[in-house]
Amino acid sequence: MAKVDVLVPCYNYGRYLEACVGSVLNQSVSDVRVLVIDDASSDNSALVARKLAAGDSRVEVRVHAKNQGHINTYNEGIEWADSDYFLLLSADDLLLPGAFARAVAVMDKRPDVVLTHGAEIVWYDGSPFPELPSVTNDETWVEQHLIQEMCHRAINFVSTPTAIGRTSVQKTIGGYRTDLPHSGDMEMWLRFAAHGTVVRFAAAQGVYRRHATAMSNAYFATLLRDYQQRKLAFDSFFNAHSDRSAEVRDLQLQADRTLAHQAFQSGIKLIRRGRFGEAVKFIRWSVQLNPQLLYSPPLSQLLKLPGPEGRRWALSVLFNRS
Numbered sequence: 001m002a003k004v005d006v007l008v009p010c011y012n013y014g015r016y017l018e019a020c021v022g023s024v025l026n027q028s029v030s031d032v033r034v035l036v037i038d039d040a041s042s043d044n045s046a047l048v049a050r051k052l053a054a055g056d057s058r059v060e061v062r063v064h065a066k067n068q069g070h071i072n073t074y075n076e077g078i079e080w081a082d083s084d085y086f087l088l089l090s091a092d093d094l095l096l097p098g099a100f101a102r103a104v105a106v107m108d109k110r111p112d113v114v115l116t117h118g119a120e121i122v123w124y125d126g127s128p129f130p131e132l133p134s135v136t137n138d139e140t141w142v143e144q145h146l147i148q149e150m151c152h153r154a155i156n157f158v159s160t161p162t163a164i165g166r167t168s169v170q171k172t173i174g175g176y177r178t179d180l181p182h183s184g185d186m187e188m189w190l191r192f193a194a195h196g197t198v199v200r201f202a203a204a205q206g207v208y209r210r211h212a213t214a215m216s217n218a219y220f221a222t223l224l225r226d227y228q229q230r231k232l233a234f235d236s237f238f239n240a241h242s243d244r245s246a247e248v249r250d251l252q253l254q255a256d257r258t259l260a261h262q263a264f265q266s267g268i269k270l271i272r273r274g275r276f277g278e279a280v281k282f283i284r285w286s287v288q289l290n291p292q293l294l295y296s297p298p299l300s301q302l303l304k305l306p307g308p309e310g311r312r313w314a315l316s317v318l319f320n321r322s
Helices: 014-025 043-057 071-082 097-110 146-153 168-173 184-193 218-240 246-272 278-289 291-295 298-301 307-318
Strands: 004-010 031-040 059-063 086-089 113-124 140-143 163-166 197-210
Touching: 004 014, 004 071, 004 246, 031 043, 043 059, 043 246, 071 086, 071 168, 086 097, 086 168, 097 113, 097 163, 146 246, 146 278, 163 168, 163 197, 168 184, 168 218, 184 197, 184 218, 218 246, 246 278, 246 291, 278 291, 298 307
Parallel strands: 004 031, 004 086, 031 059, 113 197
Antiparallel strands: 086 163, 113 163, 140 197
16 A cells, blocks of 8 residues: 555646646655546547556556546545545646655654645746745654644635645545535635644645736735635534534634625725725625624725715625615
8 A cells, every 4th residue: 555645636637637646746755646637638639647647656547538527536536546645736736845855754753733734836837837946854843733723814725736645534534525616625624623732834745827817907806705705614623513512603704704804804805996886895794704804994984085085985885786
């Protein structure tokens, strides 16, 4: 049985697949198995995957006849895995040297550790490959109170290509939620943290490839949905905790308040850009999530908008009038 199983889901990423798999096979911990699942790609992904499998017995391949979508593909990979440890690595991402050695050393020694992760290096597609850290043997790590920190920050700070977990725990907590296509990873880390200790390495563990997108209008166009998806991830996690203890309720309330504040501030930024129509959506959602924002100092900025038109618009936000 392999020490680490790495699921590599692939959809039309044949041009990246060889580098991705190579970054796994070249780890100092060689007792690994790469599980490539091609989700009915229309490019040469299946051909590349089969070639890699023919060249190294540690690579195994499944090819879907019909596209199953990323969530179903992830969950198939989780069922397939039978190693000590498990990593989901997108075909366009990379592992950095020492990633497995750090994770395995900690989890072999500490049975209570269920998930490890570390820093990531972002590589913008089309740009030169980023400069890697000169020190790759940094084994510094800290225990992380992930649930509390995630509720206070209300963001997903666990980079998926760095998240190496204990396979037995992954099997216990189950797969990704089909109703969380955009925030399922965040909800997954919360579930891991509810079952044991989470460790964060100071070292960079992986390279996350970010594809070229419009960096201005497109950002705000998807940001509100991102807030809403994070809210769904928190709700899914907390609703699964039937005890509803005071601590759990307080954490969920903290997550809601932080999300509301973030969305409200995004609305304020849109106002300053003169994009009132978009700002309405952010501010209404944030006030619905935390009505106390009606009385907070930032809201006074709306009431000070110049002229009758500005004040009418502010009132329409406050009282949810179109």
